[in-house]
Amino acid sequence: MEYTVQKLGELAGVSTRTLRYYDEIGILKPARKNSSGYRIYGQREVDRLQQILFYRELGVDLKSIKKIVTDPAFDGADALKRHRQQLVEKRRQLDLLIMNVEKTISAAEGKSSMADKEKFEGFKQQLIEDNEQQYGQEIREKYGNEEVDKSNARMLNMNEQQYRQFTQLEQEVLAVLREACETGDPSSETAQKAADLHKQWLAFTWPSYSKEAHAGLAQMYVDDERFAAYYNKVHPKAAEFLRDAVHIYTGFKK
Amino acid sequence: MEYTVQKLGELAGVSTRTLRYYDEIGILKPARKNSSGYRIYGQREVDRLQQILFYRELGVDLKSIKKIVTDPAFDGADALKRHRQQLVEKRRQLDLLIMNVEKTISAAEGKSSMADKEKFEGFKQQLIEDNEQQYGQEIREKYGNEEVDKSNARMLNMNEQQYRQFTQLEQEVLAVLREACETGDPSSETAQKAADLHKQWLAFTWPSYSKEAHAGLAQMYVDDERFAAYYNKVHPKAAEFLRDAVHIYTGFKK
DNA sequence: CTACACCTTCACGCAACGTCAATGTCAAAC
DNA sequence: GTTTGACATTGACGTTGCGTGAAGGTGTAG
Known part of the structure; x- marks a missing residue:
């Protein structure tokens, strides 16, 4: 043979x-x-x-x-288990990707029937709705309806370019925050930069910036598990870390 | 600039x-x-x-x-739709792959006897602990300690074959649910099949099935974001859709 | 003037082959 | 004995989205 x-x-x-x-x-x-x-x-x-x-x-x-x-001593089943872990992680990533793509598509569809001018309206609307549904109640309780409505109104007034800057800033905040977490020191330069970026990000939608509101919001990121989960994506203690950094940034005293 | x-x-x-x-x-x-x-x-x-x-x-x-x-004439949304199709197909392949890998692993484990059986026990134990840590409190509050403990006990009493059926069923529920979501109709045949599979899946650990509990659980999948996130992996509105399907399945009236 | 940081253009490396290209070999047909 | 055609060989480039040098020119601060 x-x-x-x-x-x-x-x-x-x-x-x-x-x-x-x-x-x-x-x-x-x-x-x-x-x-x-x-x-x-x-x-x-x-x-x-x-x-x-x-x-x-x-x-x-x-x-x-x-x-x-x-290598006959090599355990195939063991290798397969590690392999499975990789596959499952890959699927998780893929799931997230698909969710984002679908979000974008349905946002785009909501808009396509409208005039060209209102390109991103649907997208922004969606974002506000998502936000309202997720965090609306708590925020409204803490900051009052007026503020929240004004914030939403500001977002609706964003144009596409501003919107892209807005989302980019969001990414930047997370990136710098992650880096800062590694230092472990909320007063470090990187951490303070993260706090500053976070302020800028906030400025996009928050109608009137105040140190108190900023500090309060940061505290809420720790108290509310959904906010916490959002930030803790980048580091297990990112929410706490951001709060500490913002408290230093704003000069907030406990 | x-x-x-x-x-x-x-x-x-x-x-x-x-x-x-x-x-x-x-x-x-x-x-x-x-x-x-x-x-x-x-x-x-x-x-x-x-x-x-x-x-x-x-x-x-x-x-x-x-x-x-x-190309300004190129439709981004259209491109995204084709992209989504590719991603979904990729996920389907990945799902198949994972199933095959798991089959292989459990087959290999069934072969080797003592040591691996202990591993399997550890696996179940781990699963229960994970579950407790993630959802434990809410479930215990809603359904009482006894029920939860009984459920855990049932899982510990599963043998390997049952366990494989259990996890397999879980995958099936998700797969059929995904397909059903595309129809958009919770009373569709596919959707009702998903509800039925979900009931079967539940039966593996839930000590006593009742329509009320089933319907209530489905509602919780929508209210609790962690459950929602689990189901929404397969479709943005999967949790709601499953709830509606289960409510029709159980004849639950609002 | 000298560091030193920043810029440039190659160009290899990564995974798992597909796809030529140029050339040698085997068995059968003429 | 030669031609033909199928099959073999060893390169070597193309794929995707950059990472990571290398070798050498440029900008600016001390």
Whole structure:
């Protein structure tokens, strides 16, 4: 039972290029080469190829497969578990992505029937609704209806460019905050920059900035688990850290 | 407002390499170059970069982004819809992959006996602990300690095969629910199938099934954002949809 | 004047092959 | 004995979105 590249390829359903590649990376070497340099595979190689293809179908990368098939002491099931973890994480990311894409699409659809001029109205409207639904009640209780309505009104008055700046600033706040958290010091320069960015971000929608409101809001980020969860995406203690940084930034005393 | 590569990079949170690459592929060219060949970007380029990054975050590839941002006649929303289709298909593949990997793992575990059985016990134990930590308090408040403890006890009494059925059912519920959401009709056959699967799934751990409890639980999936988030992985309105479907399934009247 | 930070253009590396290209070999047909 | 055609070989580039040097020019502060 000896096979040339093509025969083995047909048998296993892979291209000859693949077999040469597997030889090249040392994952499946032919049993021998004939006088003209042709690759000759035997039964052992067939079995091994099956094994390789089995793991390949499960999405395992060739480097890991190599370890599994070459080192008999290597635990395949264990490797698969780690692999599963990666896949599950990948799916989580994909789920988030799809949710965002769908949000964007439905926002865009709400707008497409309208005039071109009102391009982002639907998008912003959606954002406000989301926000209201998530945090509306608490914010209204704390800051009063007027303030919140004014804030929403400001957002509705944003144009597309402002909106993009707004979302970008949001990203920046999170990025700097994450970096700052690593320092562990809320009075560090980075932390204070995060607080400043957060103020700027706030200024986009909050009608009147005040140190007290800023400090109070920061406290709420800690108290309200939904806010906390939002910030803690970037670091387990990000919400607390931001509060401390903002309290220093605003000169707020406990 | 002029920026060199690094300045713009810091502003937008991308590397200078990325900006040079975007120049190279013609997706974002600098406004001009100074006498020494330095790239100089202006406000227009900043805006455009924002737009690029916006789509990039949604996982759109640069080739498509190029079309969107360079050709004003190109419909971004349309591109996003095709993109979503790709993502959904990708997720379907990923789901299949994960199922296969899990099948393989549990098959391998069923083979090796003693040590792995203990691992399995640990697995269940872990699952209960996770669950307790995440939802424990609310559930205990709503349904009482006894019920919850009984539920946990049932899970601990599951054998491996039952456990596999249980997790498999969980996946099925999500899959059918996703499909049902597309119909938009909670009374549709698919939606009712989802509700039925959900009941079966529930039966695995819930000691005594009742329509009232089922309907109430479904309502909680909407009210509690953590449950909602779990179901909304598959569709933005999945939690609400499931509630409606279950309410029809159980004949619950508002 | 000298650091030193910042800029430039190559160019390789990454995963897993697909796809030529140029050339050698085997078996059968003429 | 030669031609043909299928099959083999070893390169080597293309794919995607940059990261990461290398080698060398430029801007500015001390």
